[in-house]
Amino acid sequence: MSLRAIPGRTAIIALAVISAAVLLALLMGMAVRAASWLAMAAVAALLLAAICDYASSLRAWRGASVKMTRHLPAAFAIGVKRPVHLTLETEGTAAWRCELYDHADATLVAEQMPMQLTLVGGTRLDATYTVIPTARGKVTFAPAHVRVRSRWGFCELLERLGTDDARRVYPDFAQVARYAWLAGDRRLQEIGVKTYQLRGNGTDFKQLSEYRAGDAVRHIDWRATLRLGKPIVREFQDERDQCVMLLVDCGRRMRADDRHAAIGATHFDQVLNAVMLLSYVALKQGDAVGAMTFGTPAGQERSFAPRKGAHALNALMGQLYDVQPTLTHSDYVAAAEMLLRRQHKRALIIVITNFRDEDSTELRHALRLLRPRHLVLLASLRERIVGELLTQSLVSGEAALDVASAHLYEQSRRDAFNRLATREALMVDAEPERLGVQLVNRYHAIKRAGLI
Numbered sequence: 001m002s003l004r005a006i007p008g009r010t011a012i013i014a015l016a017v018i019s020a021a022v023l024l025a026l027l028m029g030m031a032v033r034a035a036s037w038l039a040m041a042a043v044a045a046l047l048l049a050a051i052c053d054y055a056s057s058l059r060a061w062r063g064a065s066v067k068m069t070r071h072l073p074a075a076f077a078i079g080v081k082r083p084v085h086l087t088l089e090t091e092g093t094a095a096w097r098c099e100l101y102d103h104a105d106a107t108l109v110a111e112q113m114p115m116q117l118t119l120v121g122g123t124r125l126d127a128t129y130t131v132i133p134t135a136r137g138k139v140t141f142a143p144a145h146v147r148v149r150s151r152w153g154f155c156e157l158l159e160r161l162g163t164d165d166a167r168r169v170y171p172d173f174a175q176v177a178r179y180a181w182l183a184g185d186r187r188l189q190e191i192g193v194k195t196y197q198l199r200g201n202g203t204d205f206k207q208l209s210e211y212r213a214g215d216a217v218r219h220i221d222w223r224a225t226l227r228l229g230k231p232i233v234r235e236f237q238d239e240r241d242q243c244v245m246l247l248v249d250c251g252r253r254m255r256a257d258d259r260h261a262a263i264g265a266t267h268f269d270q271v272l273n274a275v276m277l278l279s280y281v282a283l284k285q286g287d288a289v290g291a292m293t294f295g296t297p298a299g300q301e302r303s304f305a306p307r308k309g310a311h312a313l314n315a316l317m318g319q320l321y322d323v324q325p326t327l328t329h330s331d332y333v334a335a336a337e338m339l340l341r342r343q344h345k346r347a348l349i350i351v352i353t354n355f356r357d358e359d360s361t362e363l364r365h366a367l368r369l370l371r372p373r374h375l376v377l378l379a380s381l382r383e384r385i386v387g388e389l390l391t392q393s394l395v396s397g398e399a400a401l402d403v404a405s406a407h408l409y410e411q412s413r414r415d416a417f418n419r420l421a422t423r424e425a426l427m428v429d430a431e432p433e434r435l436g437v438q439l440v441n442r443y444h445a446i447k448r449a450g451l452i
Helices: 009-027 032-064 174-184 222-228 267-284 312-320 332-342 357-370 384-390 397-418 432-449
Strands: 005-007 067-071 082-089 095-103 108-111 115-120 124-133 137-149 155-161 165-170 204-210 232-237 243-249 288-294 303-307 348-353 375-381 427-430
Touching: 009 032, 032 155, 082 095, 115 124, 222 232, 243 267, 243 303, 243 332, 267 288, 267 312, 267 348, 267 432, 288 312, 288 332, 303 312, 332 348, 332 357, 348 357, 348 432, 357 375, 357 397, 375 432, 397 427, 427 432
Parallel strands: 243 288, 243 348, 348 375, 375 427
Antiparallel strands: 005 155, 067 082, 082 124, 095 115, 095 137, 108 124, 137 155, 137 165, 204 232, 288 303
């Protein structure tokens, strides 16, 4: 059995006193042999006292049966500070001074650690610290390390408390929550989402209502008008029971990131935020939402069959919350063929990628495979750094070269991207933080036009 203890403050002070006393004795003329015997006797007495202190303190600590319970949220969101509550229950009558360090996952930034605690026998102590997740995925909490001051202070016991726990870190749902709040308050324009207040759009019958100036005459229900004695019109809504399928690129192109170390603000994190926002909107409209990833090593693809209902968003994020971009080349054609084998019903296919002009030939072939059977929307990320280079001042020859190179790159990329457009021109080219809003706007436009 290993000795789980380190010297305490009392032992260190006592050792320092012994050393000073021996040195003083030598300076006063005591023989070296006598001083050595004196030092060994003092150290032996100190060691014996420390052993007795350790044994009695360990026995008392075990008798106290200290238990730690960790209370964690059901899940974490990347970049969002959350509290972790600890409950420590102690039996007996003794009081213990200790220092506790809870072993949170390395991807969690823990604050208020370590904690100085005093555990009193027969009571329960509540303590709290906060963590900030810095990466999506699964995080673990190992048993906490506790340094307990012994009864006489000659040593500190090294103990472990608690159990192993695991939780998931999801993308930040703040954008979805803000959308839901603004939608309820009819203020979606604040985040750039276009809203339309016209009645009679769509093809699915919704309800009968009284005629208002501007309503289409062709929507008047004459039977209801004659029965009630006033003009009554039919209201329609966007078609429901349709399917939206998200095809998310996880290849090496999606590793591009021109932002500085903001937690949860990488390009791929923004892509997942856009996926969540669009999925929430589509599910609220009554459509089914599914997803599939590509650009990953063989066998590591994620697939989520289209599903409707309020719980579909949580299930979808349960599949995608820990997905990370890889170093693999994205095979657009193989992804299109796989989707055609899995998705037979006509759907709105949204391909999310980071387009480069050298990808145009392969991507065009993949889109040609999909478009005869599905309505395809191509969404690409646009790096903000390119726009910053285009607008910088020409203060030097090097700056002029940067601006010219940025213009050449942007023009070639834009021309190649536009060549992929079809008659419907279902394309979105947006900076990562604007991708979600742009996709929602385009989705609403597609629903109003009845293209699916």
